[in-house]
Amino acid sequence: MKWNLVFLGLLLTFGQLSWGQKGMDIPEYDGKDRVHDLNAKNYKSVMKKYDVMVVYYHEHVGSSKVAQKQFQIEELALELAAQVLEDLDDEDIGIGLLDEKTDKVVAKKLGLDEADSIYIFIEDEVIEYDGELAADTLVEFLYDVIEDPVEIIDNMRELKGFHNIEEDIKLVGFFKSQKSEHYHEYEDAAEEFHPHIKFFATFSPKVAKSLDLKLNEVDFYEPFMDEPVVIPGKPYSEKELVDFIEDNDRPTLRKMQPYNMYEIWEDALDGEHIIAFAEEGDPDGFEFLEIVKEVAEDNTDNPNLSIIWIDPDDFPLLVPYWENTFDIDLSSPQIGVVEVDDAESIWFDMDDDDDMPTVEELEDWLEDVLENKIDPDDDDDDDDDDDDDDDDDDDDDDDDDDDDDDDDDDDDDDDDDDDDDDDDDDDDDDDDDDDDDDDDDDDDDDDDDDDDDDDDDDDDDDDDDDDDDDDDDDDDDDDDDDD
Template identity: 75%
Template sequence: MKWTWVLVAVLLSFGGLSLGKDSLDFPEYDGKDRVHHLSAKNYKSVMKKYDVMVLYYHDHPGSSRVAQRQFEIEELALEVGSDEKILPSLSRLSTKYMCCFHSGLEESDSIFIFTDDEVIEYDGELAADTLVEFIYDVLEDPVEIIDNSKELKGFENIEEDIKLVGYFKSHKSEHFEAYADAAEEFHPHIKFFATFNPKVAKALELKLNEVDFYEPFMDDPVVIPGKPYTEEELVDFIEDNDRPTLRKLQPHNMYEIWDDDVDGEHIIAFAEESDPDGYEFLEILKQVAEDNTDNPDLSIVWIDPDDFPLLLPHWEKTFGIDLSSPQIGVVDADDADSVWLDMDDGEDLPSVDELEDWIEDALSGEIDPDDDDDDDDDDDDDDDDDDDDDDDDDDDDDDDDDDDDDDDDDDDDDDDDDDDDDDDDDDDDDDDDDDDDDDDDDDDDDDDY
C-alpha cells in the first residue's frame, strides 16, 4: 500500500504531566508504544478503549530527514502520563482508507476529535493548552442544567458566546430530547442550557417548551418562534443566526471566525478590556451592536490584544497601526489590505453615532480596503515621475557641462595659437637682427683689406 498521507491519532491524557525532574528537562521515552497503525480492521477496537481520540492529519514525512525528525518530535510530545480511558498515540492512514474513514479529512494539518458518535473539527490555535481546554469542553454534556440561583448567575455571566436556554418538564420530555439532539450538532462551539425548575424559568421569563437565543454581549434574548420545536427546526434557526453582530476572536475559534467573512471583508476592532480606553471603546461597540442587531450584513470581530501577545508585532506591521490604543478598521480577508478609523491614538474615541456612521460607510463600500492598493499605485507613479524629472535634470546638467568644456577647449586653443604666432614673430625679428649684424661685419672686413 502506497503511503501518501499521515493521520496522527492523538489520544490525550488528562492525568498529571510528567516532564522530568526539572521543568526545563525534555521528556524521555519511557518504552511505551504509543503509535497505532490504524486500519479498517482495528480502528473500531482502538476507539472502544478510549473516551476521546484526537486525530492530527498531516503530510506523510516520506524520505525527507527534516520531515521525519519533525514526526519524531511530534511523537515525543505525546510521551506523557496516561490513564485507563485516554492514551496518547500517533497513527498513519492511507488516502484510500481515510476516504472511507471520514470524508472531511481532506486538508493537511487538520485536527478532528472523535467522541461517541460525533466528529468535531478543531479550528483554533495550535497550542497544547488551548487544545486541551477545548477537549475538556468536548467531554462535558452538550446541555448544562440550571437548577438554582447560583447556576442561574453563572449563566447570566456568560456574554462572549452564543447561548441558548430552554424550559422543559423533565429529562424524559420528547421536546427536551429534541433540544439535546440539536445541542450535539453544535457542541462545544455553542452553549446550550436547560431548566426543569419553574422558579428559574420564571426568572428567565421562559414558558414551557420555549427556547431563548442569546447573541454575544446582548442582554435581551430572541425567542425562537414555533414552539414546541423539532430538532431540525432548532438546527435551522441556529444556522441562520450563528453569525453574531459582535463576536470575540478567541484562541479556540480564531480560524473558524476568520473564514466566516462578510463579502470577503471583516470589520475588526482591537480593544484591551483591562485598559480604561479599551474598556470604554468596547462599551461603545456593544451599544452599536445592540442598536444594529437586526442588520444581517454587520458583524464586528473584537480582538483583545491580551489574548494574542505573540501576534501583536505581526498585526502592527501588517496593518500599520499601534495596538497600545483602541483601533477599528475594515480588513480584506484575502490579502489583509485595510483601512482604519483615525482616533488620535485613543485620545478622542468616537461616539456611538459617529461609529455607526463610519460603519455605514464601510458597509456601503464607501470605505474600501482595496483603496489602499490604489494609493500604493499612485505613490509608485509619483516615484517614477520624480525619477524621470531627476534624469532630465541630470541630462541638462551634463549638456551644460559639455558646453562649458567645449568653450574652455576653444579658449585654450585660441590662446595656444596666439602664443605660437607671437613666438614666430619673435623668431623672425631675431633672424633679421642677426642678418643685419652679419652685413655690418662683412663691411668692416672689406675695409680692413
Template identity: 65%
Template sequence: MKWGWVLLGVLLTFGYLCWSEKGLEFPEYDGKDRVHQLTIKNYKSVMKRYDVMVIYYHKSVGEDRMSRKQFEVEELALEVLGSLTILPKNTVESIYIFADDEIIEYDGELAADTLLEFLYDVIEEPVEIISNDRELKGFHHIEEDIKLMGYFKSAKSSHFTEYDDAAEEFHPFIKFFATFEPKIAKKLNLKMNEVDFYEPFMIKPVTIPGKPYTEDDIVSFIEEHDRPTLRKLEPHSMYEIWEDDINGQHIVAFAEESDPDGYEFLEILKEVAQENTENPDLSIIWIDPDDFPLMVPYWEKTFRIDLSSPQIGVVDVEDADSVWMEMDDEENMPTADELDTWIEDVMSGRINPGDETDYNHDDDEEEDDDDEDDDDDDDYNDDDDDDDGNEDDEDE
C-alpha cells in the same frame, strides 16, 4: 470517558509551568502506548477501543535524521499527553476529535493549554442543566458566546431529546442550557418546551419560533443566525472566525478589557452592535490583545497600529491591507454615533482597505464646519453683489 488520559495531559501542562516549585514533580512517561499510527487495516479496531480520540494529520516525515528525530519527540510528547493519535499524511496539519458519533475539527491555536481546555469542553455534556439561582447567575455572566436556553418538563421529555440532539451538532462551540424548574423558567420568561437564542453581547434573547421544535428546526435556526453582530476572537476557534469574512473583509476592533480605555471602547462597541443587531451584513470581530500576546508585535507591524490603545479598522483578509479609524489616545474615545457613522461608511464602501489615509472621527465635524464657511462666503458674495448694484444705480 477515560478521564485518566485528560488528567495526565493537564499534569503535563501544569508541570511545565510549575516544575521548579518545591513539592512538585515533573510527570514522566509511564511507558503506556497511547499513540497509534492509523492505517487502512487497523483504524476501525483502534477507534473502537476509545470513547474520545484526537486524530492528528501530520506532514510526511522526512528521510533525514533531524526530521525523524523531531517526529519522535512529537510522538513522545503525545504519548504523555494521552489521547492524541498521529497519522502521517501529505496535508496541512489538521486536528480532528472523535467523540461518540461526532467528528469535531479543532480549528484553533496550536497550543497545549488551549487544546486541553478544548478537550475538556468536548468531554462535557452538550446540554448544561440550570437548577438554582446560583447557576442561573453564572448563565447570565456568559456574554461572549452564542448560547441557548430551553425549558422542558424533564430529561425524559421527547422535546428535550430533540434539543439535546441539536446540541450535539454544535458541541462544544455553542453553549446549550436547559432547566426543568418552573421558578427558573419564570425568571427567564420561558414557556414549556420553548427555547431562547442569545446572541453574544445582546441584552435580550430571541425566541425560536414554531415550538415544539424538532432537531432540524433548532439546527436550521442556529445556522441562519451563527454569525453574531459582535463576536470575540477566541484561541480555540480563531481560524474558523477569521475565515468567516464578509465580501473578503473584516471589521476588527482591538481593545483590552482589563484596560480602562479598552473597557470604555468595548462598551461603546457593544452599544453600537446592539443598535445594529438586525443587520445581517454587519459582523465585528473583537480581539483582546491580552489573549494573544505573541501576536501583538505581528499585528502592530502588519496593520501599522499601536495596540496599547483601542483600535478599530477594516481589514482585507487576502492581503491584510487595512484602514483604521484615527482615535486620540488622550481620553477621547469616539461616541457611539461617531462609531456608528464610521461603520456605515465602511459598509457603503466609502471607507475601504485601499484608502491610504486613516479616518478621523472628527472629519465629519470638519466637513460641517467647511459647509458653514462656504455658506458664509456665499452670503458675503451676495452682499458684495448687492453693494455693486447699488453703486451702479447711484452712477446712473
C-alpha cells in the same frame, strides 16, 4: 482547517508552543511516546482503545528543514496534551497522526477531507478543532468535548452562572422533563454544535419564570447581548433548531479565543473583517469595548455587521506581529477593516487626546465601511498612485538626463566639426603655400633660363661682331698689299 497566512509560521518565529494567554499548567514532557502513527493496518485497533480519539491529519513532511522543525513542534504539543490526558479517570482520550500523502485511504474512510486539521471522534460525532495547536488550549477544548451537550440549570445560583456567560452564543429552553420528546429534539440539535455553542435547559418553573420562558420555548442569545431572540415556531424539531442556529451563527460582536481563532478568521464577510483591539483590563480598553458593545446592540438586526473583538492580553506573542502587519499601536484601542487574504487594512483615526469616539461617530464610520466608502483596497490604490507619481518623477528625471546628454553630444559634435574645419583650413593653407612656393620656384627657374638664354645670345652676337671685324681687317690688309 488550514492555518491561515495571518498566523502561519509564527510558532517557528517565536519558538513557542502557544501564543495565547497562559491557561492551564502543562508539565514538562517526560519523553514517553504516547501519540500514535496511524496507518491502514492499525487505525481501527488503535481507535477502539479510546472513548475519544483525536486525529491530526497533517500535510506530508518532506525534506524541508523548516517543515520538519514545524512538525516537531506540533508533535511535541500533541505529546504534552496526551501526557496530561493520560491522567483522566472518566474518559480515555487517545491522539494519533495521519499523513496526507501516505495515508489517503485511511483519511477517506474516516471522512477527513482537509489536511492540517484536527478531528475529534466521540461516539457517532466528528468535531473539527479550529484553535491553535497548543497543548493547554487543546486539552481545555477536549474537557468541554467530554461534557454533556446540554447543561441543566436547576436553581437560581446556576442561573446566575448562566447570565455570567457573555462571550459565547448560548441557547436555553424550558421543558417538562428529560423524558420530553421536545427535549430530545433539543438535545439532538445540541450535539450538532457541541462544544462550540452552549446549550442550556431547565425543568424548573421558577427558573423558567425568571427567564420569561414558556414551556417548550427556546431563547437564542448572541454574545454580549442582554436580550435574547425567541426562536419562533415552538415546539421545534431538531432540523428547525439547526436551521435557525446556522442562519444566526455569525454574531454582531464576537470574541476571538485561542480555541476558535482559525474558525473565526476564516468566517469573513466578503473577504473582510471588522476588528476591534481592546484590553478589557485597561481603563481605555474597557471604555472603548463598552462603546463597541453598545454599537453592536443597536445594530444587532443588521446581518452585514460583524465585529471581531480581540483582547491583546489573550495573544501576547501575536501583538508585535499584528502591530507590524497592520501598522498600529496596540497599547491603545483600535478598530479597523482587514482583508483576510493579504492582511491589508485601514483603521479608524483615533484622536490624539484621551477621548474615545462616541457611539454615533463609530456608527457613522461603520456605515461607511459597510457601504464600501472605506475599503483597504482603496488605500492600496492611493499607495499605487504615489508609486506612479514617483515613477513619473523618475521618468522626467531620466528624460532630462537624456536631453542633457543629447545636448552634450551635440556640443561635442559641433566642437568636432569646428576642429575638422580648422584642420581642413590649415591643410588648405598649407597646400596653397606649397603651391605658391612651387610657382615661385618655377618662375625663378624660368627667369634664370631666360637670363641664360639672353647671355648666350649676347655672347653669340659678340662673337659674330668680332668675326666680322676680323674679316674686314683682313680685307683691308689684302687691299693694301695689292697696292
